[in-house]
């Protein structure tokens with residue numbers, strides 16, 4: 001029986017960069033405060049989910065050597081669709097020249113891992129080629145007068161092609177969770193801006209990351225020591241640091257791009273993962289732990305055995 005594996009990957013960031021110094025001209029803040037409290041130095045803004053997704057999706061398919069007409073399913077993880085409907089996935093599917101089912105999937109910042117786990121189930125079920133994209137444009141729903149939130153967010157997209165071509169499973173364990181009782185601490189109404197109770201999100205995020213990672217590792221039948229690379233949601237360096245400490249994982253195992261991207265929601269994990277791949281931090285056979293949390297409060301983790309084509 002064949003199993004799904006990642007055969008192509010790519011990311012895209014919009015051109016305009018907003019540094020902490022730029023933000024200090026908008027609100028009462030400083031580069032020092034933002035770096036110390038969040039680990040963020042700059043973020044890309046003015047992105048559109050469909051445009052960023054098309055760029056990342058096209059490059060991921062090119063890398064996999066997959067023709068758009070061969071894609072059987074598009075899963076687009078986003079919480080900032082360009083319009084209420086149609087789904088951004090439908091727009092992207094058309095612009096990329098694909099002829100297949102296409103849906104948006106909203107699990108906020110956990111969206112990419114939700115999409116990856118879902119795609120792997122489709123692959124197990126017999127679907128040959130799936131494009132998974134995590135793409136968000138939080139700059140469009142950021143209140144640029146609120147210093148408590150505007151310093152954190154940015155835009156971006158990351159995409160992977162999943163093909164049913166591995167001889168043994170590559171998704172070894174996963175955990176998907178949602179705690180809707182905490183939904184009110186991080187919300188955005190239709191037409192509104194992000195509202196966040198930062199302290200409460202912080203507290204819950206650390207616990208959610210720990211629980212999701214622990215559950216996925218347990219289901220994979222592996223321990224922290226077996227993991228080569230951890231790809232955490234890039235929300236705040238202090239959240240990542242606290243969660244990894246609780247898990248007993250050294251910080252140097254983490255893939256981090258937060259300093260130059262800010263929190264890009266569903267794009268953050270693929271952005272950090274692809275950056276780590278580009279730096280040669282993952283070898284065939286290595287185990288990667290992806291773990292995220294977000295509005296909902298959603299959380300998700302996946303243990304992936306790295307099995308690139310040609311390995």
Ligand code: ACO
Pocket residue numbers: 028029030033034037038108109147148149151152186196197198199201202205235236239263265293294295
């Ligand atoms: N610049 C300067 N001062 C600031 C800023 C700023 N940008 N923002 C807040 N402050 C001030 C506050 O007003 C407060 O001042 P006061 O003591 O006079 O009242 C002081 O700094 C401390 O504020 P805190 O809120 O206690 O700061 P904290 O250390 O908790 O950091 C932060 C705030 C960065 C928002 C943190 O709570 C956090 O990261 N929370 C989680 C955010 C998160 O992960 N969100 C995304 C989740 S998922 C998703 O992306 C959808």
